Amino acid sequence: MSLFKKSLKGIAAGVCAVGLCALARKVKSRVGTLDIAQSLEGIPFPGTDLYSFLATRELKPMYTEMAGEILKEKEFHKLLDISTGLGYMPIELALHCKDCLVIGMDESADMVRIAEDNARASHVRNTVDFVTGSVTNLPFPGRYFDLVTSINVLHHWEDPVSVMEEIYHVLLPGGEFWIYDYRYETPQKVWDDAKERLPLYLRLPFTIGPVGGWKAAYAERELRRMIEGTRFEVLSIEPKTFTIFEQKLPAFTLARLRKPSTTTD
Template identity: 35%
Template structure:
């Protein structure tokens, strides 16, 4: 068994207190903020009116980045960690955003009805999911016909030129920390991503690359 396999078995899906507070602080860094702004722009190019679900929302900064730019979309952030939901739930109050809410829940058993969302997204969370095929089937269920799911995460091997560019943009410490993260977490390569997607109810998918992550784009 490799180190990645062992970590995949031992690592919890949810980030418990007090580590949730550390993660919330890290998510406020310029690198992560810029990344969320990039994803938010992509999302709003796809959905102008409708409902969006963000799975593994963490402290909720991506839903806020989306909802604050378009009042005609409603964004629901879902996280397994009760403390993350507690942190995220302060955002609508602090920012006066009425088109955003947060809920505790598991990707493998989504607490929503069938065909509720136009787009489902997830960033930097997919490698934590213990049963990714089951979770993708749940996402398929809650998507409306013609909807899409966008799964963003770090590939097991990132192009070295990406790290070089990140060092120039964000400095040595931030980029090195993120690079080290890829060596210790059970991230997927493109072959394994394709296997997971093909085993789900989604039968059409594409994989592209955005900054230091891939985007697994699944079509219903």
């Protein structure tokens, strides 16, 4: 098999691992009959390497833009990115916040391995740590971080409220949880037009990956109702534009939540 064909196969298979998990979660939540074998947080090898092949070029700019937005908004010191995948968010944060403690956590040991390699290639391996752990049982002490982030993974969690309670526990009083995800209210035409601008070999990965994530995402009313079941304060929920597949798409949502500064928990 030629290198070109292997590359195409890798892109398609890696995105399938992500997109199908997203769609499966939506089906399970609304139908209740589908048993999900795995979620994004636990993509097995070789899916991790295939996903890495795709994300390095097509998704990495998004993380750069998100990290810039975070660090411009407020000064943070101890940062955790959960379900970190390839580690691009912690890497970008570490690159631009030299004095920060930055940790990325993923359920997949293979993802953590790749994230460490990516950090090494970006010359921040000594300033960012990666650990294996579950979002339903975070391996960190209480009141430790002043920022936790999650990037396009909310729609993968089987019980988001329970995950948010875990995050609440590890945040300092006044600490924030930034949730980035695909925006369900994005018009279909935005995705259709973006797909048409892509070369043919990227259209299937785009459809199964980002478009699949969009279809599985929560509507804003669902997100607000979900947050009401937690102890977080809502700072803002707003639409966002980021670059994926070399296109700026107004297809994302940012929810900024805060742990009350007066809490005794």
